[in-house]
Amino acid sequence: MAPPYFDTLVAHYLMDPETSHSLQVLGENILNYKAMDPEALIGSGRNKISWQQVSQDKLTLYAGEKADVILQLKQQLQLRDKLLDVYRDIELPLISVLTDMEYEGIRVDSKVLGDLSKELEAASEASQKAVFELAGEEFNIGSPKQLGEILFEKLTLVEKPKKTRTGQYATGEEILIKLADEHEIVQHILDFRVYQKLKSTYVDALPQLIDPRDGRIHSTFSQAVAATGRLSSNNPNLQNIPIRTEKGREIRKAFIPRDDKHVLLAADYSQIELRIAASFAKDQHMIEAFKEGRDIHATTASKVFGVTLEEVDANMRRKAKAVNFGLLYGQTAFGLSQALSVSRAEAKEIMEAYFQEFSAIKEYMDRVIAQAHETGYVETITGRRRYLRDINSRNYTLRSYAERNAINAPIQGSAADIIKVAMINIQQWLRQENLKSKMILQVHDELVFDVHQDELDHIEEPISKMMRDALPLDVPMVIDVGIGQNWLEAH
DNA sequence: GAAGTCACG
DNA sequence: ACGTACGTGACTTCA
Numbered sequence: 032m033a034p035p036y037f038d039t040l041v042a043h044y045l046m047d048p049e050t051s052h053s054l055q056v057l058g059e060n061i062l063n064y065k066a067m068d069p070e071a072l073i074g075s076g077r078n079k080i081s082w083q084q085v086s087q088d089k090l091t092l093y094a095g096e097k098a099d100v101i102l103q104l105k106q107q108l109q110l111r112d113k114l115l116d117v118y119r120d121i122e123l124p125l126i127s128v129l130t131d132m133e134y135e136g137i138r139v140d141s142k143v144l145g146d147l148s149k150e151l152e153a154a155s156e157a158s159q160k161a162v163f164e165l166a167g168e169e170f171n172i173g174s175p176k177q178l179g180e181i182l183f184e185k186l187t188l189v190e191k192p193k194k195t196r197t198g199q200y201a202t203g204e205e206i207l208i209k210l211a212d213e214h215e216i217v218q219h220i221l222d223f224r225v226y227q228k229l230k231s232t233y234v235d236a237l238p239q240l241i242d243p244r245d246g247r248i249h250s251t252f253s254q255a256v257a258a259t260g261r262l263s264s265n266n267p268n269l270q271n272i273p274i275r276t277e278k279g280r281e282i283r284k285a286f287i288p289r290d291d292k293h294v295l296l297a298a299d300y301s302q303i304e305l306r307i308a309a310s311f312a313k314d315q316h317m318i319e320a321f322k323e324g325r326d327i328h329a330t331t332a333s334k335v336f337g338v339t340l341e342e343v344d345a346n347m348r349r350k351a352k353a354v355n356f357g358l359l360y361g362q363t364a365f366g367l368s369q370a371l372s373v374s375r376a377e378a379k380e381i382m383e384a385y386f387q388e389f390s391a392i393k394e395y396m397d398r399v400i401a402q403a404h405e406t407g408y409v410e411t412i413t414g415r416r417r418y419l420r421d422i423n424s425r426n427y428t429l430r431s432y433a434e435r436n437a438i439n440a441p442i443q444g445s446a447a448d449i450i451k452v453a454m455i456n457i458q459q460w461l462r463q464e465n466l467k468s469k470m471i472l473q474v475h476d477e478l479v480f481d482v483h484q485d486e487l488d489h490i491e492e493p494i495s496k497m498m499r500d501a502l503p504l505d506v507p508m509v510i511d512v513g514i515g516q517n518w519l520e521a522h
Numbered sequence: 523g524a525a526g527t528c529a530c531g
Numbered sequence: 532a533c534g535t536a537c538g539t540g541a542c543t544t545c546a
Contacts, residue, residue, distance in 0.1 A: 436537075
């Protein structure tokens with residue numbers, strides 16, 4: 032559909048991203064009008080019928096009512112001030128950008144995945160065999176219930192096993208890693224889980240989603256799902272393709288250019304959230320580190336541990352990195368101690384030293400929380416809002432959760448704003464210049480392009496520049512660009 | 523459909 | 532004493 036158009040979904044998402052945007056609910060809440068229940072037409076459960084089986088008359092009434100509700104909502108959904116700007120200048124133009132990306136899709140080599148599937152099958156079988164032998168019986172390793180009984184009742188790995196909040200034995204990765212020294216079986220279980228996960232979620236699932244007409248996968252990018260303003264990707268989710276582990280990375284080799292005249296180009300923001308935090312807090316120490324292009328985690332370590340940059344060792348850097356990371360989420364000393372496997376006392380010392388050195392960060396965080404308590408919401412760089420309904424709750428758990436959101440949402444959401452602006456500008460430029468290259472994926476701080484080889488030389492700089500300059504910050508933005516014959520190589 | 527688990531940023 | 536790092540989507544099991 033060509034603009035101008037109004038979009039009730041996107042408009043209401045901006046007004047209040049976490050509540051329902053369905054026409055049914057908006058009709059009730061905003062128009063005080065109860066629209067027809069679709070279940071009255073197609074039923075539910077095992078009696079559910081296809082829309083194609085519904086009579087023309089009933090369909091007409093149903094569709095007509097929807098059109099009516101949409102038009103009436105348009106009059107009521109009045110965005111103002113900054114939110115109107117975000118709607119007009121970002122979310123609305125973004126719709127067609129996402130449409131284009133979904134339409135183009137990304138080519139996937141099913142041969143790569145087929146070979147990987149066989150490898151994972153063999154590896155998984157071997158792990159399963161080892162588990163059964165060490166357990167002394169066969170059972171379903173994929174069932175957390177059965178696995179818990181084997182580990183904690185039959186083999187009695189620990190005296191007091193951790194339980195989940197429903198009373199089952201907890202067998203998550205973190206728990207099992209701590210038990211790896213107790214019994215040889217544990218590592219085989221962890222291996223089995225990895226192989227199964229990669230196989231079922233990616234290697235065997237992706238080929239079924241390749242469109243036979245073009246050999247590509249066309250994901251859906253949802254614009255009105257994430258509470259912070261991020262996009263989400265589904266059917267399939269192309270924003271969580273493995274990269275952290277050796278075996279998982281192999282999957283990225285299956286994501287390839289559309290033909291032999293193209294290559295993949297991946298451009299990602301380096302440390303975008305930390306740069307945003309430094310800029311919002313106007314923390315001169317951190318801003319200076321970014322301006323001078325220093326290793327931010329090493330710089331943090333040198334300040335926190337009171338040593339020179341040269342004296343920072345790998346362990347100090349690792350700890351500082353965890354602090355920088357946790358900072359963006361409102362982490363506590365307890366959380367840091369867990370993440371680093373150090374005592375709470377040490378974690379507390381590290382955090383205190385951190386806030387001593389980066390006092391502006393601390394002041395900023397206190398300011399954001401105070402503002403959230405006063406107004407009931409927080410804002411991103413563009414004025415995008417997230418309401419925090421529990422921010423003044425008397426329930427400590429609920430209130431603390433809201434306070435962590437108050438810290439995280441403006442940062443995560445501003446990163447989302449920045450990359451969205453870049454996407455709009457880049458798409459407009461590609462079109463204006465009549466280029467064959469296509470923007471095909473967004474992964475929160477990364478954009479992936481199917482680039483025609485003839486255009487490679489004059490596309491990299493403009494893309495990088497448009498990402499860098501999307502919105503103004505008090506710190507320089509750095510974009511890392513890679514090019515390759517597959518998504519892994521492009522990193 | 524809930525719960526548990528785990529893939530990504 | 533409590534609970535403890537944010538945001539997503541997909542798969543398997545099980546009632």
